[in-house]
Amino acid sequence: MKIAxxxxxxxxxxxxxxxxxxxxxxxxxxxxxxxxxxFLSCGxxxxxxxxxxxxxxxxxxxxxxxxxxxxxxxxxxxVLEVHTxxxxxLARNLDTNEEMLEAYDKLxxxxxxxxxxxxxxxxxxxxxxxCKNYAHAQTIIEKAKTANKITVIGAGxxxxxxxxxxxxxxxxxxxIDNMDRILFKYLDREFTDVIEQELxxxxxxxxxxxxxxGFRGEEGKVATVVTTSGEYETDMVVLCIGFRPNTDLLRGxxxxxxNGAIIVDEYMHTSNPDVFAAGDSCAVxxxxxxxxxxxxxxxxxxxxxxxxxxxxxxxxxxxxxxxGTSGIKIYEQNIASTGLTELAALDTGMDVKTVILEDNDxxxxxxxxxxxxxxxxxxxxxxxxxxxxxxxxxxxxQAINTMSVCIQNNMTMSELTFVDFFFQPHYNKPWxxxxxxxxxxx
Numbered sequence: 001m002k003i004a005x006x007x008x009x010x011x012x013x014x015x016x017x018x019x020x021x022x023x024x025x026x027x028x029x030x031x032x033x034x035x036x037x038x039f040l041s042c043g044x045x046x047x048x049x050x051x052x053x054x055x056x057x058x059x060x061x062x063x064x065x066x067x068x069x070x071x072x073x074x075x076x077x078x079v080l081e082v083h084t085x086x087x088x089x090l091a092r093n094l095d096t097n098e099e100m101l102e103a104y105d106k107l108x109x110x111x112x113x114x115x116x117x118x119x120x121x122x123x124x125x126x127x128x129x130x131c132k133n134y135a136h137a138q139t140i141i142e143k144a145k146t147a148n149k150i151t152v153i154g155a156g157x158x159x160x161x162x163x164x165x166x167x168x169x170x171x172x173x174x175x176i177d178n179m180d181r182i183l184f185k186y187l188d189r190e191f192t193d194v195i196e197q198e199l200x201x202x203x204x205x206x207x208x209x210x211x212x213x214g215f216r217g218e219e220g221k222v223a224t225v226v227t228t229s230g231e232y233e234t235d236m237v238v239l240c241i242g243f244r245p246n247t248d249l250l251r252g253x254x255x256x257x258x259n260g261a262i263i264v265d266e267y268m269h270t271s272n273p274d275v276f277a278a279g280d281s282c283a284v285x286x287x288x289x290x291x292x293x294x295x296x297x298x299x300x301x302x303x304x305x306x307x308x309x310x311x312x313x314x315x316x317x318x319x320x321x322x323x324g325t326s327g328i329k330i331y332e333q334n335i336a337s338t339g340l341t342e343l344a345a346l347d348t349g350m351d352v353k354t355v356i357l358e359d360n361d362x363x364x365x366x367x368x369x370x371x372x373x374x375x376x377x378x379x380x381x382x383x384x385x386x387x388x389x390x391x392x393x394x395x396x397x398q399a400i401n402t403m404s405v406c407i408q409n410n411m412t413m414s415e416l417t418f419v420d421f422f423f424q425p426h427y428n429k430p431w432x433x434x435x436x437x438x439x440x441x442x
Contacts, residue, residue, distance in 0.1 A: 001023065001025070001026045001027070001106065002027045002029070002103060002104045002105045002106075003019060003023070003026050003027065003028045003029070003104065003106045003107075003312070004029050004031065004089055004102070004104035004106070004107050004108065005028065005029065005031070005107075005108040005110060006031050006082070006089070006107070006108070006109055006110065007031075007032060007109070007110040007111040007112050007246075007279075008037040008038070008066075008073075008110065009038060009039060009110070009112050009279070009301070010038065010279055010298045010301035010302050010305065011110040011112070011278035011279025011280070011281075011302065011304055011305035012030065012037070012108070012110035012278075013037055013038040013060075013061050013302075014278075014301070014303075014305030014306045014309075015108050015110060015276075015278060015305035015308040015309050016028060016030055016066055016069075017061070017069065017309075018305075018308075018309030018310065019108075019308075019309040020066070020069035020070055020071055021069070022309055022310070022312075023312070023313075027072065028070070028071045029102070029104075030066065030071060030072065030073050030074060031074050031077045031078075031079050031091050032063075032074065032076070032077065033076065033077070033078050033094070034075070034076070034133065034134070034135075035063075035076055036059060036062075036075075036134055037059070037062065037063055037066065038059055038060050038061040038062075039059055039133055039137075040058040040059070040060065040298070041058075041131070041132055041133060041137070041158075043055075043058040044058075044131055044137045044158075044162075045158070045162045045164070045165045046161075047137060047141065048137075048140060048141055048144065048165040048166070048169070049164065049165030049166075049168050050169075055134070055137055055138070055141070058134075058137075059134075063075055074091065074093075076093065076095050077091045077092065077093055078092050078094055079091045079249060080092055081249070082249045082250060082253070084107070084250070084253045084254065084272050084274075087103055087107070087274065088101055088102065088103050088104070089102050089103075089104060089107075106274055106275075106276065106312055107275045107276065108276045108277070108278070109250060109262065109270070109275060109276065109278075110277070110278050110279050110281065110301075110305060110308075111245075111246040111247060111249065111281045112245075112279055112280040112281055113243035113244060113245055113246055113280035113281065114132065114243065114244060115130045115132050115239060115240075115242070115243055116239075116242045116243060116244055117130070117239065118212070118239075120212065120214045121215065122214050122216055122217060123215065125215055125217040125220065125221060125222040126217075126221045126222065127143055127147065127221050127222045127235065127236045127237065128215065128222050128237045128239065129143065129236070129238055129239070130238075130239055131158055131162065131238055131239070131240055132243075140162075140238060144166065144169065144171070147171065147235035148172060148235055149171070149174070149233055149234045149236075150171045150173055150174070150234065150235065150236045150237075150238070151173075151174045151175075151225050151232060151234040151237045151238070152173065152174070152176070152238050152240060153176045153177070153212055153225075153237060153238070153239050153240060153241060154176075154177060154240030154241045154242065155176075155177035155179065155181075155182035155183060155184075155208070156183065156186075156242065157183070157326065157328050158240045159175065159177070159238075159240035160175075160182060160183060160195075160328065160330060161328065161330075162238055162240065163175050163199065163204055164330060164331065167202050167203070167204055172205075173203075173204045173205065174204075174207060174225075174232050175199070175204060175205065175206050175207065175208075176207045176210065176225065176232075177207075177208050177209075177210075178209070178210065179208065179209065180208050180209040181193075181196065181208060182195060182196055182199075182206070182208070183195065183328075184341075185344070186326060186328075186337045186341070186389075187335070187337055187341060187389055188341045188343060188375060188389065189343075190375060191335065191375070191389055191391050194333070194373075195330055195333065195335075198330065198331055198333065199330075202331075205232075207227065207229070207230070207232065210227040210228045211227060212225060212227050213226050213228060214226045221235075222234060222235075222237050223235075243280065243296050244259060245259065245260045245261040245262065245280060245281045245282070245294065245296075246280070246281055247260045247261070247262055247281050248260070250262065250270075250275075253275075254270040254275055255270065256283075257292065257294060259294055261281070261282055262277040262282045262283065263282075263292055264277050264278070264282050264283070264304075264319075266285070266319045267307070267311040267316075267317075267318065268304060268308045268311055268319065269311070276308045276311075277308075278301065278304035278305045278307070278308050279296075279300070279304055279305060280301060282304065284300055284321065284322045285319065286321065286322060286323075286324065287321040287322065287323055287339075287407055287408050288323060288340045288345075288386040288407055289340070289348055289350075289386075293324075295322060295324045297322075297324065297326060299322075299325070300322050303319070304319065307319050320408060321408065323339045323407045323408060324338065324339065325338040325339075325401065325404040326338075327397045332393045333391055333392070333393060334391070334392055334393065334394070334395045334397050335389075335390070335391045336390055336397035336399075336400035336401075337387070337388065337389040337390075337400060338387065338388055338389075338400050338401075338404040338407060339377065339385070339387030339388060339403070339404070339407045340352075340377055340386045341377065341389070342354050342377050342387070345377055345386055345387060350379065351379065351380045351381065352377050352378060352380055352386065353377075353378055353379075353380045353441070354375060354376065354377050354378070355375065355376045355378075355413070355437045355440045355441045356373070356374070357372075357373070357374040357376075357433065358371065358372070358373055359372055359374075359429075359433065359436065360372070360429075361392055361394050361396060361429075361433070362425060362426070362428060363429055365425075366425055366426070369394075370392050370393045370394040371393070372390065372392035372394070372396055373389075373390065373391045373392070374388070374389070374390045374399070374433055374434075374437055375389045375390075376403070376413070376416075376437045376441070378413050378441065382412065383413045383414055383441070383442075384410055384411070384412055385403065385406050385407050385411055385413060385416065387407070388400055388403035388407075390433075399433060399434060402434060413437070413438045413441035413442060414438065414442050415438075416434055416435070416437065416441075417435055417438030417439050417441075417442055418435070418438070419432075419434065419435065419438075421435060
């Protein structure tokens, strides 16, 4: 059996590692454009800020490790064409320009995503950089050494983490986003207001509710960011606008969402029975809405890649869907969310109610305790939980993993009220925070 794998970051590495163990007689060939695999891009900001001094530690596998498993690693090979009917791949060796046409029996598409790059005037200027892979990380760190004024465009997780890292390096930081608040995909206003105040207190310039329209430069380098509301001097720009699925190779050959995300079933099959897909190139089944959605996360990718291997020959292990669970640490605040925000739920047309709980995380007789803010979103008629968010200076983010399980299992607020949680004054109160949310709802 010949297995071809296109792309080898999180989903690809997970799939290849498992396939090599499960099918030792198979010929597994990986085609990867880069000279590395398995780079954790979520650690770029940690490296920029000096928390992780060695960027090479962000790799959790190497081409040699996969080769030691018997995998044929064609690094620096760009796949030019895929013909799913003929079951062939046309690839080019980027070092020699040699092209090769190779056949497969099973194809695994783990091509990932790529940053959205707007077509704006001045995009060709130097010091306008992306933030996705190892090469981008190296560029950001090198250019930041001589940049004093740094502008980050995009107030999602990556943008916010970079803003914090640059501020801690002593840079003058400007954050621009076209929404009227930061992190709007993940958190409701009760949370983002607090974080925005924290950023403002640190001297970070928040330029929200405005869209970048272009850049102007001096001597070939970016010098000014132009938006719908103003102009801002800068020495360097990092684009963190978002990601799109990297699936042009398969367009017209398998079913996709309008944005190009590949649709897979619960066993990672595409609409072609011999083509599997996983990771950021795919749509995922989103449990809060019971529909497919595009949610590029490394956690989704490694789960889906592992399931590709398990289900390659026959349906064996079903994908349980995702809640889009994620977390972030911003200065002293530990923040996590799962499922739909209240705003996102309303935008989908759902009739929802919310519980907002502000309390101390431990009994007040303890020497120390911290404030915690918890919000739970649930359907008004059924009580089904569809989303939750938490924030505290103490690390209570595991509560959101618990809420993720609740959403996955279609639990209601009534059921949450009486779930068995332990009590110990070092950690919580007699009525657990999640129990309290359920009590308040009913």
